[in-house]
Each structure stands twice: as structure tokens, then as C-alpha cells.
Amino acid sequence: MYNVVFVLGPPGSGKGTICAQIQENLGYVHLSAGDLLRAERERVGSQFGALIENHIKNGSIVPVEITCSLLENAMIASKDANGFLIDGFPRNEDNLSGWNKQMGGKVNEQFVLFLSCPVDVCIDRCLHRGQGRTDDNVDSLKKRVETYNHSTFPIIEHFGKLGMVREVNSERPVAEVYNDVVEVFTAANQK
Ligand SMILES: Nc1ncnc2c1ncn2[C@@H]1O[C@H](COP(=O)(O)OP(=O)(O)OP(=O)(O)O)[C@@H](O)[C@H]1O
Ligand SMILES: Nc1ccn([C@H]2C[C@H](O)[C@@H](COP(=O)(O)O)O2)c(=O)n1
Numbered sequence: 600m601y602n603v604v605f606v607l608g609p610p611g612s613g614k615g616t617i618c619a620q621i622q623e624n625l626g627y628v629h630l631s632a633g634d635l636l637r638a639e640r641e642r643v644g645s646q647f648g649a650l651i652e653n654h655i656k657n658g659s660i661v662p663v664e665i666t667c668s669l670l671e672n673a674m675i676a677s678k679d680a681n682g683f684l685i686d687g688f689p690r691n692e693d694n695l696s697g698w699n700k701q702m703g704g705k706v707n708e709q710f711v712l713f714l715s716c717p718v719d720v721c722i723d724r725c726l727h728r729g730q731g732r733t734d735d736n737v738d739s740l741k742k743r744v745e746t747y748n749h750s751t752f753p754i755i756e757h758f759g760k761l762g763m764v765r766e767v768n769s770e771r772p773v774a775e776v777y778n779d780v781v782e783v784f785t786a787a788n789q790k
């Protein structure tokens with residue numbers, strides 16, 4: 600049974616940044632759905648490269664069959680890990696239903712870490728990220744924010760109704776955000 604924490608929030612809210620620190624200090628393996636998709640996009644021989652790039656540039660969501668298989672393969676590859684941080688997933692209803700279909704009975708969903716941050720702050724962070732991403736531009740970010748508002752936030756609300764969401768304000772300095780995130784993990788792992 601894989602222990603899983605979903606990490607959700609607007610683009611640029613700091614999911615990858617915080618997940619990297621959690622991985623380093625708390626023994627969870629960080630799996631960024633976006634990073635896995637970008638790697639698949641670049642993989643020689645992949646049949647999904649163009650499809651993935653189109654979705655990334657359009658800020659839309661890749662069919663779950665592709666993303667969920669990448670996630671499960673990555674979990675299998677680190678099967679002895681204490682737990683997994685599933686960063687940027689599930690991002691819409693298709694992701695959620697596909698995950699439940701493929702992973703039902705195989706995972707213990709501990710909680711959803713929701714990094715909340717004003718969209719204007721998030722957009723500015725992405726525009727200054729400097730990682731050469733094809734979706735860190737005004738047009739793509741506009742679409743990514745629209746996807747977040749219309750598709751992803753309802754998923755956060757779904758988990759909220761189940762009492763599974765742990766919200767942390769990520770507009771603050773990284774160190775302050777991280778300290779609060781550690782408290783969330785500590786509380787969750789004391790149960
Ligand atoms: N608390 C923070 N304060 C200031 N800058 C931050 C903070 N957290 C992250 N950043 C910076 O903001 C940018 C986006 O952070 P990060 O890539 O972690 O966000 P993300 O939520 O993973 O974004 P995406 O969904 O686009 O992958 C990075 O340049 C990062 O260094
Ligand atoms: N569940 C997911 C996660 C990501 N993607 C695609 C579309 C996103 O805009 C892009 C980048 O994700 P990020 O690195 O910003 O978390 O990857 C998707 O289709 N499905």
C-alpha cells in the first residue's frame with residue numbers, strides 16, 4: 600500500500616519548491632506529474648510527445664491514462680519509500696476518476712496539501728522562474744490559471760468535503776511556508 604499526499608495549488612504556488620524540501624527532510628519521494636510528463640515528452644520513441652507538449656502549452660490537462668501510468672511506474676520504482684508526494688495531481692475530474700480506477704486499493708491517501716497563494720503573485724513567480732519552461736509565458740499562464748480555477752479548485756473542494764485538505768498560505772517566505780508544512784506532516788503521521 601503506497602502512502603500518498605497530494606500537493607495542489609495554483610501554478611507558481613510553490614508545490615515543487617516545498618516538495619523538494621519535504622523529500623529532503625521527511626523521507627517522502629517527490630513525484631511531480633508535470634516533471635514526469637515533461638520527461639515523457641522528451642523520451643526518445645515516446646508516442647505522446649506532441650500530445651503532451653500541446654497540452655502543456657495550452658495549459659490543459661493530459662489524459663489521465665498517460666499521467667497515472669507515469670505516476671504508478673515511478674512509485675513502483677521507489678516501492679520501499681515511506682510515502683509519495685504527488686505534486687500537481689489530481690488536476691481535474693478525469694485525473695481523479697482515472698486515479699481511483701487505476702490505483703484504488705493500492706494507496707493510502709493521507710491528505711491533500713493545498714498551497715494557497717494569490718494568482719497575481721503566482722504568475723509573477725512563474726514569469727521570473729527562469730527554468731526555460733515552454734508554459735512560463737503570459738498566454739500559457741492565462742490558460743493554466745483558467746484550468747486551475749475551473750478544473751483543479753473543484754477537486755480541492757471535493758477533498759475538502761471529505762475533511763482531507765490541509766491549507767497552507769504560500770504567499771510568505773519559503774522558510775515560513777515550510778515550517779507550517781512540517782507541522783501538517785507531523786500531525787498527520789502522529790495519528
Ligand atoms: N514562498 C515563496 N516565496 C517566493 N518565491 C517562491 C516561493 N515558493 C516558490 N517560489 C518560487 O516561485 C517559482 C515557482 O515555484 P514552484 O516551481 O515551486 O511552483 P509550482 O507550484 O511547482 O509551479 P508549477 O505548478 O508551475 O510547476 C520558483 O521560481 C520558486 O523559486
Ligand atoms: N496532472 C497533471 C499535471 C500536469 N499536467 C500538465 C499540464 C500542466 O500545465 C503542465 C505543467 O504542470 P506543473 O509542472 O505546472 O505542475 O503539465 C497535466 O496534464 N496533468
Ligand SMILES: [Mg+2]
Pocket residue numbers: 614615631633687
Ligand atoms: Mg511545479
